[in-house]
Amino acid sequence: MTIGFERGAIYRPPFTWEGGPTLGPDEDAFTMAVGAIEALPGRSEPPLTPRVHLVGDFPTLLEWALPEYLGRPVEISRHAGGAPGLLSALQEAASAEGDLPYLVLAVDLGGPQGPRAAALEFGPNPAPHPPEWTSVIGIEGAAALAGDVLTRAGAVPKRVGPEAGPPWAVDRAASFSQTPAAQVSEGAYVPRARYLENLSSRWRLEADRCGACEHSTFPRRGACRYCGRSDRLSTTTLPRDGARVVAATVLAKGGQPTEFDPQVEALGPYGVVLAELVPGVRLTLQVSDARPGEVRIGDSVGTRLRRLYPMEGEWRYGRKAVPMRA
Ligand SMILES: [Zn+2]
Numbered sequence: 001m002t003i004g005f006e007r008g009a010i011y012r013p014p015f016t017w018e019g020g021p022t023l024g025p026d027e028d029a030f031t032m033a034v035g036a037i038e039a040l041p042g043r044s045e046p047p048l049t050p051r052v053h054l055v056g057d058f059p060t061l062l063e064w065a066l067p068e069y070l071g072r073p074v075e076i077s078r079h080a081g082g083a084p085g086l087l088s089a090l091q092e093a094a095s096a097e098g099d100l101p102y103l104v105l106a107v108d109l110g111g112p113q114g115p116r117a118a119a120l121e122f123g124p125n126p127a128p129h130p131p132e133w134t135s136v137i138g139i140e141g142a143a144a145l146a147g148d149v150l151t152r153a154g155a156v157p158k159r160v161g162p163e164a165g166p167p168w169a170v171d172r173a174a175s176f177s178q179t180p181a182a183q184v185s186e187g188a189y190v191p192r193a194r195y196l197e198n199l200s201s202r203w204r205l206e207a208d209r210c211g212a213c214e215h216s217t218f219p220r221r222g223a224c225r226y227c228g229r230s231d232r233l234s235t236t237t238l239p240r241d242g243a244r245v246v247a248a249t250v251l252a253k254g255g256q257p258t259e260f261d262p263q264v265e266a267l268g269p270y271g272v273v274l275a276e277l278v279p280g281v282r283l284t285l286q287v288s289d290a291r292p293g294e295v296r297i298g299d300s301v302g303t304r305l306r307r308l309y310p311m312e313g314e315w316r317y318g319r320k321a322v323p324m325r326a
Pocket residue numbers: 210211212213214215224225226227228229
């Protein structure tokens with residue numbers, strides 16, 4: 001089997017600060033990598049490869065969070081950032097794994113072109129014009145390198161972020177701290193076990209599809225919510241984009257669940273919507289990449305994995321609604 005570059009995508013946060021691109025207040029290397037994976041062209045499913053090479057400064061929580069997001073165990077190799085790290089990842093993959101598919105996730109948090117992440121999938125169905133690896137040596141920045149590789153491969157990356165609409169200004173000074181607080185107030189405590197419960201539904205939008213009555217149950221709970229049967233269930237993934245807003249509100253100070261206190265302190269009120277993903281499946285989502293009140297009933301929204309709140313020294317993540325601008 002020959003392994004080659006199959007597809008790739010670059011994700012850039014849609015935020016600006018003082019005229020330049022910047023990380024959004026609820027974004028980090030993990031959410032950007034997920035953004036790149038979900039922007040991969042072609043198939044709607046994330047890559048199935050069990051081998052992932054991380055290039056750049058990814059938080060340690062990816063050791064468990066990435067398998068959780070992908071929905072299966074993965075072998076993770078870490079590499080330094082920039083072009084040297086990317087080359088080392090490619091060399092290691094080619095020599096150690098030979099004919100096995102793999103995924104490269106590269107992140108560049110503060111390059112001259114702003115923060116961005118790239119997802120590059122290598123597998124048995126290579127793109128018709130493979131990248132010329134020898135020509136990329138010496139280019140600074142893994143994401144820049146990835147972009148160059150993609151261009152050479154003739155695979156125009158699907159970009160999400162600024163192209164999706166006007167850049168959304170964020171005041172970095174008012175952003176969340178990059179280091180989550182270890183202590184939270186008693187009332188704000190969300191047990192880790194509860195957070196990990198149903199993560200496949202909340203991160204990947206997995207639902208139980210009932211073969212008896214054709215309804216979808218979300219979040220998954222092992223039995224059909226409509227007919228009660230548990231013997232005809234199969235796993236289905238709800239669409240990430242195109243949900244219809246059926247209710248919208250803005251939570252101001254005092255109205256938020258206590259785990260969101262630090263966010264409201266730092267950033268002020270935020271929007272919340274009830275969105276219908278498919279007929280009969282509605283989900284309450286915090287709104288991101290938009291001003292409070294900007295997303296209204298009838299709007300179409302996408303869902304993105306973002307930071308929710310810090311808890312026990314770690315950021316917790318979930319899907320939020322983002323406007324789908326024409
Ligand atoms: Zn049913």
